Amino acid sequence: MKKIAAFVSAPALVVAVWVGMSYRSGAEVERDLKSWVASSSGAPSGAASRLTDLMHTRGLFASSGQFHVVLSNGHHSAPFLVAYSVDHRVLPAHAGRFSWLLQPAVPMAVNLTGLIGADLKVTGEGTISHAGRVRSDFRMPSFGLRRPGGNTTVSESSGSLSLDKEHLSAQLKVDRIAMRGLGGALEVQVSVAGFEFDIEARSGAQARIVVDRIDLGSGSVEGLELTARSARNADRFDTSITQSARKVEVAGQSFTDLRMRWEFNGLHADSVETLVRIVRYGGEPGSLMSTQSRAVAEAADRILREGFTIEVPAVSAISDRGILEGAFAVTVVPAEGDDRDLSGRLRFAGSGLVKGPLLSPGQREAASGSGFAEVRADVLTTSAEYAGGVLKVNGRLLDAALVEEVLTRMDAEVQAALGRLGNQP
Secondary structure: OHHHHHHHHHHHHHHHHHHHHHHHHHHHHHHHHHHHHHHHHOOOOOOOEEEEEEEEEEOOOEEEEEEEEEEEOOOOEEEEEEEEEEEOOOOOOOOEEEEEEEEEOOOHHHHHHHHHOOOOOEEEEEEEOOOOOEEEEEEEOOEEEEEOOEEEEEOOEEEEEEEOOOEEEEEEEEEEEEEEEOOEEEEEEEEEEEEEEEOOOOOEEEEEEEEEEEEEOOEEEEEEEEEEEEEEEOOEEEEEEEEEEEEEEEOOEEEEEEEEEEEEEEEEHHHHHHHHHHHHHHOOHHHOOHHHHHHHHHHHHHHHHHOEEEEEEEEEEEEOOEEEEEEEEEEEOOOOOOOOOHHHHEEEEEEEEEEOOOOOHHHHHHHHHHOOOEEEOOEEEEEEEEEOOEEEEOOEEEOOHHHHHHHHHHHHHHHHHHHHHHOOO
16 A cells, blocks of 8 residues: 555656746746846836836736837937737756747837737747756847938848846847938948847956948948957956958949957946946936936046057958058046046057059159158058157158147137036036
8 A cells, every 4th residue: 555655656746846936937037037027117217218117917827918118319208019919837957948029118109000000019928947048039020210311121130048047148130121212322232230248247248240242322341340348457457349341342443351359458347337337327418317417427538548559450441442440549548546537548550551543643643742651663651640749650750739739729618518417516
C-alpha cells in the first residue's frame, strides 16, 4: 500500500509544485509591472515618456491587462495604449510567454488615421526566461504619411527587443522608406538599426545603423554604416562615432570607401548624465522649469570647466580623380580655479591632403597663393595649429588677432547663454 500511495502521490506532488511555480511566476509578472509603472509615474508631468493607467488581471496560469505610454515634447502629448496577455505556465525552456499590441489611443488614433490612412498597430510575441530576461519580436505594418506638398511611405518593418535588469538591446529592419514632395525626393532601401545599453552600471551604450542604399535627387549613397559607442571611465565619459560609405555620388563626382570617425573624450560624466536625464524627462529646452534650467547651466558650465577633446583622427575618400585625407583635434584645457576664459583654454591642430586633379588649376593656385596650402606636383597639403594665442599654418607663424577675436566673441556668447539659463525665474 505504501508503494501504491507513493506511486500516486509523486505525480500529484510534481503537479502541485508546477502549479505553485506557475502561480508564483504570475505574481512576479504582476509585481514587476506595477513596479515599472510606479517608477515611471513618478517622473514629472512633462517627462519625455511616462507609463500610466495600469489595469492588470492575474489568473492561475495566465494574466492580461493594459496600460498607457504617454510620449511628450513638453508642449504636446501622444498617448499610446499597450494591451498584453501573459501565459505564465512554467516550462523547462522558459518561465512564461506573452503577446502584446501597441496602438495610438483615442483621440490620437482618429487623428493619425486621417493623417496616415491606416490603423497603425505594433504587435509582438516573446518569452520570459527563468533568469528574468524578456525577449520579444515585433512587427509594424506599412503606412503612408500625407502632408501638404508631399508624402512619405514606410514599408512593413520588424525587429526584436531584449531586456533584463542589466542590459537592453533592440534591433529594427525597414525595407524601404520613400519621401516625395517639396521639390525633392529621398528613398532609403533596407535599413537596419541596432541599439545596446548597460542599464545597471550605466557604463556603456552602442548603436549601429546600416543602410543598403539612399537615393537623392542630386546623388546617391551606397553601403552607409554609422556606429556610435559610449563608455564611462571613472568620472569621464567618452564617445566615438564612426561613419563609412562604400560609394557616394554627388554633383557629378563619385567617391568610394569614405571613412570618418569622431571622438568626444574626457567629458565630465555626471554632468553629461544630468543633461541626458533632463532632456529625457524635461522635453524641449523652452519647456524646462527654472530648477531644470539652472541644472542644465551648471552641467554645461562644469563640462566646459573640466575640459574635453573633440577629435577626428582620420577622414578619407577615394575618387577616380584623386584622394582626400584629413584629421583634426580641438581640446579645451581644464580651467584653473574660477577661470571661465574659454578662448584662452582652447587648442586646435589639423591637417589635410588632396591628391590628384580634384581641384581645378585655378583653385590650387588660389589656395597656394593664400598661404593656407602647399602644392607639390599633384599633391596639395595644409596644416594648422593654434594654442595660447599662437597660430601656425603650414609651420609658419601668422597673425592670430582674428582668431582670438572670434574665440573671445564665442566665449562671451556661451557665457551669456549659460547665464540666461541659470537665472530663469
